[in-house]
Amino acid sequence: MELSKNYLPGDIEAKWYQHWLDKGYFNSTPDHRESFTVVIPPPNVTGVLHMGHCLNNTIQDILVRRARMQGKNACWVPGTDHASIATEAKVVQMLRERGIAKSSIGRDEFLGYAWEWKEKYGGIILQQLKKMGCSLDWNRTSFTMDDAYYKSVINVFIDLHKKGLIYRGKRMINWDVKAKTALSDEEVIYKEVQSKLYYVRYQIADSDEYITIATVRPETILGDTAICVNPDDERYKHLHGKYAIVPLINRRIPIITDEYVTTDFGTGALKVTPAHDMNDYQLGQKHQLEVIDTMNDDGTLSEAAQLYIGEDRFEVRKKIVPELDSKGHIVKIEDYTNQVGFSERTDAVVEPRLSLQWWVSMKELAAPALKAVMEEEIQFHPAKFKNLYRHWMENIKDWCISRQLWWGHRIPAWYAPDGQYAVAATKEEAFSRLTSHDSRLTMDDLRQDDDCLDTWFSSWLWPFEVFKGLSDPGNAEVKYYYPTNTLVTAPEIIFFWVARMIMAGEEYMQQTPFKNVYFTGIVRDKQGRKMSKSLGNSPDLLALIDQYGADAVRFGIMISSPAGNDILFDESALEQGRNFNNKLWNALKLVKGWESRISPLTSHDSHDAQISPSFATDWFHARLQKAKAEVETLMQQFRLSEALKTLYSLIWDDFCSWYLEWAKPGFEQPVAADVYAKTIAYFEEMMQLLHPFMPFITEEIYQLLRTQETDICIKQQTAAQPADNNILAAGELLKQVISALRDARNKNQIKPKDQIKLHIETVNEAPYKNIIGILSKQVNAVTIDFDTANNTNTIVIAVEKDKFFIETEKQLDTTALKAELLKDLEYQKNFRDSVLKKLSNERFVQNAKPEVVELERKKMADAEARITNLEESLKNL
């Protein structure tokens, strides 16, 4: 078969993915084997594949494919998240484009459109994962709003409510006065605006003294319930415990102290309006201040304001300033630049506002989840995230789980007209509970809570609910697959998601949901900026796959991403991946080319060094085993990019640059049968090791090498055998000698075609005996002997303690060579002196470990030998 000049990934990738699907290799059912479960962090249904997904899913695929090849029952569960905010926003936007306002249609109609949208676009991202080669069990595709999943979410709500862990409480939220809805923090856009800072003075009660505060929102004065100063602020110490009078409305408010107030901003005195500012609210809670809500839901002032009732807050700002001024309360007005929140949807200035929300009480749930991580029942990779996790868990705040949205799991609470409510799975149940208090109620009186649950309130059940852990408790699948092995996710959602999954797992499965968490970094562009749509610096992943191939993309992103570090994405890494593919392809072509030239003889039958490079096969066997062991260790430590680097250099340097060159027969010479067979076996084994990282090309090459009894992706890997250290050392010596001789040839401009004679001066000829054949071919030496050269026109090279004389026809210019030797001599002398200094330090000899001292002695002896060697060489010149 004719193999193409370069590797062409397109058709090959599509072919193998379909083949794997047809064979059902990615599908898992429980059996006697050990399970290895990974659940995908469910991408949003609104999502399209970006670099972050690429990184994250490549890592998962590597872990899953490797486990599968180690004989484990690997199961990687796909699925999507309903992503309530993001999806609802998309659907609203789509409706708006069709001229439909959300407010003009009812909840059911809206949800109809939302489901339609989900069915149409929600699966795109999963299809894209197939292009990357992800070995997911597609029969298990889950969605956080599937019927059974939905019911489990509701049941968890009911259960936690029953346990007293869910309650209703007031909270400051971001209020959009135009849309008359609450906004999530993510929907608030902070912009810098030019404001005024108004200095307003308040009279101290029962005194002629005044205290001046600074504010950008003078209209909120009407809701003031305290003035706060720093307890250490000398200017105000005499006012502690006194009262001030709110201008215009003459309310008496206390002057309180709190460390929160900084002395160097404004006047060091802060007016406190608990109903209209996040921080003031917290201060109010802490100091038990009265909360006066002076604003209606449309941004106009309410009756509680006493003045300007019914007028918009910004109108009031314009009017209240002159009024304050006319009564002598304005001290000065300064220009001021500050950050103001705007609604992402309506661009209205967001107003902090108090509202009644549902909460999960977190302390109790957090305790076992904190323990699981601190005691390493769950291991974080890298471990540095343990600190972050601990800090958050120890200072955990209650979780606000209600969202003023329609797309999501609707809160199972029903209200009677008098405000009484019941939490129940059905309206009927709620009715029966509420009628026991008030028998006059009818079903029609009951109204279900309009709000939805936070998206994370469903995704925290993901690791067991994909196996119906709650909807069908104790079923065989959840018993087999749960807990999962490794979660791969971004550190930015450690609190939103990872911590809460651990809590839910402990609470409902009595077991942590995973054993390992691998935190990926954030994918950034070359300049270190986060990839985002607005910057336009996020490349189109599918276009990259088309251009470089999926294997190259996977290689490129993995080679530059140590765990937990951000990765700076650079297309040159993909190019490196593509080149690596090509290197593999060409190595295949070379080895396949040997097929027609196999000699019936093996390397042992012949004494001809040219066709019996048994040293090469023995050496590479050891080299391969060593690399295999290294990869095993690195993978256990989740050092994936280092494992890939190890394989890259094994294949490119040791296999292609050294081994194949050593084992390669001369032009039209036969190939020893055992060399051929071993080369094929090594190649196969390397393809197996590389398969999890680059699944497509490895399968293709594996199949082309020879007729296989199975496909590579389910071929079991064998454990590394011990490597022979002597032969490894001999290989390193050979490499070193070849490099040194090539360097000398290069520097003396001896052309590759020019032959040389080589004399080796050594006290120990034995290590060289095995490698003469290879050596002569690699440095183009016509003869090699162990005699001292007597020709004066020679180049002398020192490697370790041995000397190499290159005899050539070419006239040599020794000046450059001399300079080189002098430089090396100086280095060696300096080195010797530094070692000598160490060894003559008595305290070093006394305190250091004996083996360290011994090592220094050896370094010393070696350096001495090299110095003598170099000095002699210089004399010869």
Add this chain to the structure above:
RNA sequence: GGGAGCAUAGCUCAGUUGGUUUAGAGCAUCUGCCUUACAAGCAGAGGGUCCGCGGUUCGAACCCGUGUGCUCCCACCA
């Protein structure tokens, strides 16, 4: 403001209990090669005040302190 982390070659990073390292790799750069697997290649080379300062130690890129610069998370300043 609270917390976490980072600083090693032009770039991206290794350097695992302080001693096989007067520091390694890949990419980039330079030099020479169209050598019959591969120019998406081959052979070779150059390149470092391990952020500054102080300390601990026989010995520090590594441990401690401190300064500087950068990044991220949370809360966002009246």
